[in-house]
Amino acid sequence: MKFYSDITSLIGNTPLVQINTLTKQHGIKAKVFAKMESLNPGYSVKDRIGTSMIEYAEKEGTLKPDGTIIEATSGNTGIGLAITAAAKGYKCIFVLTDKVSMEKNRYLKALGADVVVCPAAAKAGTPDHYVETAKRIHRETPNSFYPDQYSHPANPLAHYRTTGPELWNDTDGKITHFVSGIGTGGTISGTGRYLKEKNPNIQIIGADPYGSIFKTYKETGSVPEATPYLVEGIGQSCPTENANMKVIDQIINVTDRDSFELARQLGRVEGIFCGGSTGTNFFAALEVAKDLDEDGLVVFIVCDTGEHYLTKFHSDEWMKEKLLLEPQRITAGLIAETKNNNSPQDLIFAEPNETVREALAKMNEYSVTQIPVLDDGKSVGALKESLVLTKLLEDKSLLDANVSEVMVESFPVLDVDASFEEIKQKLHERPAVLIEEFNRIKSIITRSDVLDIQR
Numbered sequence: 001m002k003f004y005s006d007i008t009s010l011i012g013n014t015p016l017v018q019i020n021t022l023t024k025q026h027g028i029k030a031k032v033f034a035k036m037e038s039l040n041p042g043y044s045v046k047d048r049i050g051t052s053m054i055e056y057a058e059k060e061g062t063l064k065p066d067g068t069i070i071e072a073t074s075g076n077t078g079i080g081l082a083i084t085a086a087a088k089g090y091k092c093i094f095v096l097t098d099k100v101s102m103e104k105n106r107y108l109k110a111l112g113a114d115v116v117v118c119p120a121a122a123k124a125g126t127p128d129h130y131v132e133t134a135k136r137i138h139r140e141t142p143n144s145f146y147p148d149q150y151s152h153p154a155n156p157l158a159h160y161r162t163t164g165p166e167l168w169n170d171t172d173g174k175i176t177h178f179v180s181g182i183g184t185g186g187t188i189s190g191t192g193r194y195l196k197e198k199n200p201n202i203q204i205i206g207a208d209p210y211g212s213i214f215k216t217y218k219e220t221g222s223v224p225e226a227t228p229y230l231v232e233g234i235g236q237s238c239p240t241e242n243a244n245m246k247v248i249d250q251i252i253n254v255t256d257r258d259s260f261e262l263a264r265q266l267g268r269v270e271g272i273f274c275g276g277s278t279g280t281n282f283f284a285a286l287e288v289a290k291d292l293d294e295d296g297l298v299v300f301i302v303c304d305t306g307e308h309y310l311t312k313f314h315s316d317e318w319m320k321e322k323l324l325l326e327p328q329r330i331t332a333g334l335i336a337e338t339k340n341n342n343s344p345q346d347l348i349f350a351e352p353n354e355t356v357r358e359a360l361a362k363m364n365e366y367s368v369t370q371i372p373v374l375d376d377g378k379s380v381g382a383l384k385e386s387l388v389l390t391k392l393l394e395d396k397s398l399l400d401a402n403v404s405e406v407m408v409e410s411f412p413v414l415d416v417d418a419s420f421e422e423i424k425q426k427l428h429e430r431p432a433v434l435i436e437e438f439n440r441i442k443s444i445i446t447r448s449d450v451l452d453i454q455r
């Protein structure tokens, strides 16, 4: 029989996958590999520390039978802890910020944990901050264990004992650069320490979101004011005990836009479906690899799966709302789906052989001043309220005439894949464009629908 004694036996020994097309596109000669931590049973690099912190605490006696594990987490450490806790029969309470995706929140609950959410805007050290909240719940909960991934020695130790040796062995000792984000600092510090012991020339590179303090802290020793960013799980507003700056050679700042764009490209072009912090790491890996020759071997961490972010940066609608979507992806179809003004979501239209009276009543009901005239899904004309009313002043009997008698030329028709530029061009000439999908009119875009995109 071939089987694993429990789910935690599947943690670690993740494979390296070579990046091919995207490195070629950037003219990179060095080899670049993704370390697929998203293939752990909880789909992130944090499964490793979930097990190691729990086992450490069991040995130490800080976690006892029937104990409750309480932790402040951006989600993935919670998932890692919850998996091991479920397998070993412990309860869990996790404290998240409201920046953490709903997918991770529900995932934790699905693993049997209780979840408390705190405002991401709360300042470090204040009672509403998620770390302070976790500490308070720990104080108030009997027989509880608070791992504190930010300072727990079993966090970097897990990477020193497993991630580091895996990278050294799987590259036959040829790795020249290791790139990782810094959240608690456990991954980069533990893996980096192991690799430096093997070969001090291996460069350890931190990938840090703009807004986080680590780059300035590493370079100057001072802690700047942190500013908000959207990538989850990495960066900090204050240094952490587990982020060992001595092991890190260089820190590269990355924007949200570049992180999300590269994470999305990894999915589209390489088939590697990943979270935003992986995009941060990959951006830094490409920066480093650009200056290397064929002997360069860069490994970056794929921190977690893209499934945690399907309602966030893996959604075009969310990216558009945050003004982060690449211009070429702002298509007519996307604008139509996500228009957020007061216009009705369903297309309001008239038919050529309904009466003008009926059509006007419809326009009145939905407070629209112009509607397309459609015949079996095709656009055959348009009705403009002001023009119809002018004609009615001359001849009131037109109220009972067919729409086809008073309609004007159809609005221009564009395909759902038409670009933002094409839409704008048409909207210079006419107040609205119609959007067609598989030969049927699906939606209308007016000038006001595109205004919020141009902010």
Ligand SMILES: Cc1ncc(COP(=O)(O)O)c(C=O)c1O
Binding pocket: 045, 046, 074, 075, 076, 077, 181, 182, 183, 184, 185, 186, 187, 188, 232, 233, 234, 275, 277, 278, 303, 304
């Ligand atoms: C998505 C994601 N990426 C990266 C990291 C960073 O790892 P570390 O805490 O080991 O620095 C985390 C940590 O929470 C994370 O959740």
